[in-house]
Amino acid sequence: MTTGTALEEIVFASHKFRDVLEAARKLTVRSEFTTVEWDEEAPSIDWGFALLYASAITSAQSERAQSAVLRIATACMLSSEAQDAHKAAAAALLERSGNHMAVELAESRDRLPADAWRRLPGALRMEVVRSRIEYSVRLSDGRVLPVNPFQGKFWEAVETNDWLSVSAPTSAGKSRIIREHFLEVTRQTGPFTLVYLVPTRALIEEVSRDLRREVPSDVGVFTLPWDPDLGESSRTVLVVTQERLHLVLELLPSFSVDLLFVDEAQSLAGDARGVLLQHSIERTIRRSPEAQVLFASPLSSNPELLVEDAPPDRRSDSFVSETVTVNQNLLWVEHINRKPQRRAVSLVSDGNSHRVGELVLAQRATTVPMRIALVAHALAGNNPGNVIYVNGPSEAEKVAKAVYEQLPALAEADTEIDDLRDLIKTAVHSKYLLADVLARRVAFHYGNMPLMVRTEIERLFGEGKIHYLICTSTLLEGVNLPCRTIFMRNPQKGPGNPLREGDFWNLAGRAGRWGKEFEGNVVCIDTDDESLWPNLPRVRKRSQITRAVSTGLDDASGLLAFVRSVDEVHDDSASESLFAYLCSRHLAGESIQALLDRVPLESERSEVESAVTRAATDLRIPVEIVTRHTGIAPVSMERLLDSFRRSGKTPADLELPLPEEPDARARFQESLVRIGATMTNVFGATRSSNDRRKWQLANLIVNWMNGMPLARLIDQRLAFNTSLTSARAIRDVMRDIESIARFHAPKYLACYADLLEVYSAELGLETAARPDYAMMLELGVSRTSEVVLMSLGLSRTATVALSDFIGVDEWSRTEALTWLAAQNLDGLGVPVLLQREIGDVLKVATRRAETAPKTD
Structure with a gap:
C-alpha cells in the first residue's frame, strides 16, 4: 500500500504534472494582469490529468501538496476552457481539502454553479459530505462552524491543552478561530476573565469591536486599565497591549485570569516592548498559575519555544500548520535597458524566476514615487484591492500623490468618501494631503494617524471603495488589511533595516485573504538592483521566533555597554529595559540564574550579576516602585530622586499640575528638563532649562491632556516653527503624539510622580491625591x-x-x-x-x- 508521503513524491516526480502546475500558475496570473504583453500564448491544460493527479495528494498535509491542489482547482474554476464537470471536480477537491470558503467565493462570482458538487457521481458526493462533517465543529449554542484543517486542529488542541502555541500562514484564519474560541468560553456559566493581548492600539479597537458585537449581554469587554467598571465585572474579556496589561496588574492587585491569549507572539522579539511583553506575560502567569495560555504567530518554524516555560504539571503542545487557503503569485518587475517606458515581468516559482512578458508604463518614471505608481497602475489599473508597501509616512504621502496623478477623477461623487474627507479636514487638518488623494480613491495609512481615520480607511478599502492604499510597517503588526495585490520596492522595517524574509512573507500573506480572493499577488519592483533587495525573496520561508530577553543575553554586548555606563543618561533602550527586567525579577525574590546562564562568557555573566546585585543592594527606593516602572533602571530612578533632594525645593514646588492650571506648561517643561538630566534623553538633549524642544513637548503634552483637537495642535506647531511645511508639521505632530505624549511621557512622568511621593515621605509630609498622568497622556483627555x-x-x-x-x-x-x-x-x-x-x-x-x- 502506497503511503501519503510516497504518493506525494510520485506525483511531484511527474514532469507532466509539474508542467501542468506551472501552466496553472501562468493561467491565473494572466487572468489577474490583462495589461501585460505576454511572451507566449496562454497555456493549454489537460484538466482531466491535472485534477486526477491533484486528487491523489489532497490528503497530504505538506504546504507543497496543499498549494498545488489549490492552484490547480483555482485555475480550473477560472479557465474558460474547463468543462462544467471539471469545475465540479475542482470544487470537490477544495471541499476535500477543507477549503469551503474558496468554493463559496467561486459560487458568488459565478465561476461555479451553486452546489456543483451535487452533480458528481455518488461516491464523490458522499466524500464531500464526509469532508464537510470532518471540517466543522459544533458550538455550545448548537451552531455548526465550518473550519479549515488548521482551524480544526487548533480547536481540538485548545480543548485538551493548558498551554498551546500555534503557527500558521497569515491567511489561515487564526484571528477568526481565536475569536470563536473566546466566544465559546463566554457562553459558559459562572465568572471568568479572558485576556486578549495584542501588539498595537489599533488592534485593540478592531478586536474589541468585533467581540462587543457577539459576546453575551452579561459579558463586559474592556480595553482600558482605568475603566471604572473593570474591577466590578465578574464575566470579563480584556483586550489590551502589553503596556495596558502591565497597568492593569498594578492597578488591580487581585486581578487574575482564566485565559491569556498572546496574538502576534513574534512581538516578543521587539526590543524594549518585547521585554515588557515577556515581563507582563510572566507576571500574569505567576498570579494565575491555572490559566490557559495560548500563543499564535504567523509563519514561524519554532512555536514550541513559547511553551517551554509551561509548568511540568500543565499539559502543553505546539504545532506548525501548513494549511494553504490562498496561494500567492510572486512577480518581479525589472528595468529594460534603453526602454524607459517598459519593464520586464518575471514569474517566480520554486525559487526560480522566468520572464513571462513586458509591461508598458504610461510615461517615463523619473522619480522613485513615480516608478512605483506607474508600475502599480500599469498592472492594476483602476481596479480595487491594491496595497503599496513603503518605508515611512513621508514616502507614503509622495507615492499616494503619484498614484493619484495616474487615476481619473470620479465620474460621480461617493458619499462615504466625501464624509471621510470632511472628517479629515475637521479632525486632522484642512491641508492634510490624505483628503486630496481620497478624491480619486487613493489613501495612505500609517501608525501615527488618528484611529478613527485609519479605521474608516480600512473599512472603505475592504469594501472596494478605496482602490490603492499606501502603507508602512504597521501592516506587519496584525492590522487586518486583506488585499488583492501588494507592491513593494526596497522594503524595510525601520530606516536602513531591510525587511527580513520572514517579515516579507508575513507581509505577502496579506495578499489574497481567504474568502476574499482566489489568489494574491506580490509584486517586487526593481529586483535587478541588488542594493534594494539584499534579501530578495524566492521561496516562502518560515522565521525563527526569538525573545528580546534571550537575544539580549545571548549577545550581551548591549547589556554590558549599558552596565558599564550606568551612571550616564541613555536613550530608552532595549538594554536598559533588559537590565530593569533582571533587577525587577531579582527584587521580587525570583531566581535569575537561568537567565544569566545564557550569557556566554563567565566573566561577562559575573559582571551582569554583580551589577544587578549592586543595584538591589544600593536601592533606596521602595521595591514596588521599581517593579511598577519596569523598563526604567533603578539607578536612573535614584538619580532623579537625588535631584529632588539637592534641588532645595519642596515637593509642592516640584509636583506636576493638572493640565488646565495656568503654570502647567512651565512646570511640565521643568519636569522634562529634570528627567532629561537624570533618566533619559528621549525628550531631547539637555542644554538648559529653556530648551526649545522640551518647551515644545511640554506644550504638546498639556494641550493633549486638555483634549485639544489635533488640528489645533498642528496649527500651534506651524506657529511655533514658521519654516515648517504643513505636511511636515502634520507628520511631526502625529509622531510626537504617539511617541512622546502616548508612550515616553506617561512612562517617565508617572515614575516622576511616584518618586516625588517618596521624596515627600522622606520629609515627613503627607501626599495629596494626584491625577493619573499615565491615563491622561495615553487617552488624551483628563475628565x-x-x-x-x-x-x-x-x-x-x-x-x-x-x-x-x-x-x-x-x-x-x-x-x-x-x-x-x-x-x-x-x-x-x-x-x-x-x-x-x-x-x-x-x-x-x-x-x-x-x-x-x-x-x-
Missing part, C-alpha cells in the same frame, strides 16, 4: 466622564468632539449612554462619520440591553 465615553468604545476624536457639551466630570456607563442617546448630534455640529461611530456604540448597548437576562 473621568471622557474616560467613560472612551471605555464604551468611542475614539478620542469622537470624545473630544463631544467634550465641550458634557456638563459633568463623572458619570457611570449607563448615564453616559443615556446622555449620548439624547443628543442632537447633527445640531451639535458633529461630523457624519463620528455620528455613525456614536450610533454604533449605542446600537451595541441597545442590543446588550435587549438580550440581557430579565430579573424579577
Whole structure:
C-alpha cells in the first residue's frame, strides 16, 4: 500500500504534472494582469490529468501538496476552457481539502454553479459530505462552524491543552478561530476573565469591536486599565497591549485570569516592548498559575519555544500548520535597458524566476514615487484591492500623490468618501494631503494617524471603495488589511533595516485573504538592483521566533555597554529595559540564574550579576516602585530622586499640575528638563532649562491632556516653527503624539510622580491625591466622564468632539449612554462619520440591553 508521503513524491516526480502546475500558475496570473504583453500564448491544460493527479495528494498535509491542489482547482474554476464537470471536480477537491470558503467565493462570482458538487457521481458526493462533517465543529449554542484543517486542529488542541502555541500562514484564519474560541468560553456559566493581548492600539479597537458585537449581554469587554467598571465585572474579556496589561496588574492587585491569549507572539522579539511583553506575560502567569495560555504567530518554524516555560504539571503542545487557503503569485518587475517606458515581468516559482512578458508604463518614471505608481497602475489599473508597501509616512504621502496623478477623477461623487474627507479636514487638518488623494480613491495609512481615520480607511478599502492604499510597517503588526495585490520596492522595517524574509512573507500573506480572493499577488519592483533587495525573496520561508530577553543575553554586548555606563543618561533602550527586567525579577525574590546562564562568557555573566546585585543592594527606593516602572533602571530612578533632594525645593514646588492650571506648561517643561538630566534623553538633549524642544513637548503634552483637537495642535506647531511645511508639521505632530505624549511621557512622568511621593515621605509630609498622568497622556483627555465615553468604545476624536457639551466630570456607563442617546448630534455640529461611530456604540448597548437576562 502506497503511503501519503510516497504518493506525494510520485506525483511531484511527474514532469507532466509539474508542467501542468506551472501552466496553472501562468493561467491565473494572466487572468489577474490583462495589461501585460505576454511572451507566449496562454497555456493549454489537460484538466482531466491535472485534477486526477491533484486528487491523489489532497490528503497530504505538506504546504507543497496543499498549494498545488489549490492552484490547480483555482485555475480550473477560472479557465474558460474547463468543462462544467471539471469545475465540479475542482470544487470537490477544495471541499476535500477543507477549503469551503474558496468554493463559496467561486459560487458568488459565478465561476461555479451553486452546489456543483451535487452533480458528481455518488461516491464523490458522499466524500464531500464526509469532508464537510470532518471540517466543522459544533458550538455550545448548537451552531455548526465550518473550519479549515488548521482551524480544526487548533480547536481540538485548545480543548485538551493548558498551554498551546500555534503557527500558521497569515491567511489561515487564526484571528477568526481565536475569536470563536473566546466566544465559546463566554457562553459558559459562572465568572471568568479572558485576556486578549495584542501588539498595537489599533488592534485593540478592531478586536474589541468585533467581540462587543457577539459576546453575551452579561459579558463586559474592556480595553482600558482605568475603566471604572473593570474591577466590578465578574464575566470579563480584556483586550489590551502589553503596556495596558502591565497597568492593569498594578492597578488591580487581585486581578487574575482564566485565559491569556498572546496574538502576534513574534512581538516578543521587539526590543524594549518585547521585554515588557515577556515581563507582563510572566507576571500574569505567576498570579494565575491555572490559566490557559495560548500563543499564535504567523509563519514561524519554532512555536514550541513559547511553551517551554509551561509548568511540568500543565499539559502543553505546539504545532506548525501548513494549511494553504490562498496561494500567492510572486512577480518581479525589472528595468529594460534603453526602454524607459517598459519593464520586464518575471514569474517566480520554486525559487526560480522566468520572464513571462513586458509591461508598458504610461510615461517615463523619473522619480522613485513615480516608478512605483506607474508600475502599480500599469498592472492594476483602476481596479480595487491594491496595497503599496513603503518605508515611512513621508514616502507614503509622495507615492499616494503619484498614484493619484495616474487615476481619473470620479465620474460621480461617493458619499462615504466625501464624509471621510470632511472628517479629515475637521479632525486632522484642512491641508492634510490624505483628503486630496481620497478624491480619486487613493489613501495612505500609517501608525501615527488618528484611529478613527485609519479605521474608516480600512473599512472603505475592504469594501472596494478605496482602490490603492499606501502603507508602512504597521501592516506587519496584525492590522487586518486583506488585499488583492501588494507592491513593494526596497522594503524595510525601520530606516536602513531591510525587511527580513520572514517579515516579507508575513507581509505577502496579506495578499489574497481567504474568502476574499482566489489568489494574491506580490509584486517586487526593481529586483535587478541588488542594493534594494539584499534579501530578495524566492521561496516562502518560515522565521525563527526569538525573545528580546534571550537575544539580549545571548549577545550581551548591549547589556554590558549599558552596565558599564550606568551612571550616564541613555536613550530608552532595549538594554536598559533588559537590565530593569533582571533587577525587577531579582527584587521580587525570583531566581535569575537561568537567565544569566545564557550569557556566554563567565566573566561577562559575573559582571551582569554583580551589577544587578549592586543595584538591589544600593536601592533606596521602595521595591514596588521599581517593579511598577519596569523598563526604567533603578539607578536612573535614584538619580532623579537625588535631584529632588539637592534641588532645595519642596515637593509642592516640584509636583506636576493638572493640565488646565495656568503654570502647567512651565512646570511640565521643568519636569522634562529634570528627567532629561537624570533618566533619559528621549525628550531631547539637555542644554538648559529653556530648551526649545522640551518647551515644545511640554506644550504638546498639556494641550493633549486638555483634549485639544489635533488640528489645533498642528496649527500651534506651524506657529511655533514658521519654516515648517504643513505636511511636515502634520507628520511631526502625529509622531510626537504617539511617541512622546502616548508612550515616553506617561512612562517617565508617572515614575516622576511616584518618586516625588517618596521624596515627600522622606520629609515627613503627607501626599495629596494626584491625577493619573499615565491615563491622561495615553487617552488624551483628563475628565473621568471622557474616560467613560472612551471605555464604551468611542475614539478620542469622537470624545473630544463631544467634550465641550458634557456638563459633568463623572458619570457611570449607563448615564453616559443615556446622555449620548439624547443628543442632537447633527445640531451639535458633529461630523457624519463620528455620528455613525456614536450610533454604533449605542446600537451595541441597545442590543446588550435587549438580550440581557430579565430579573424579577
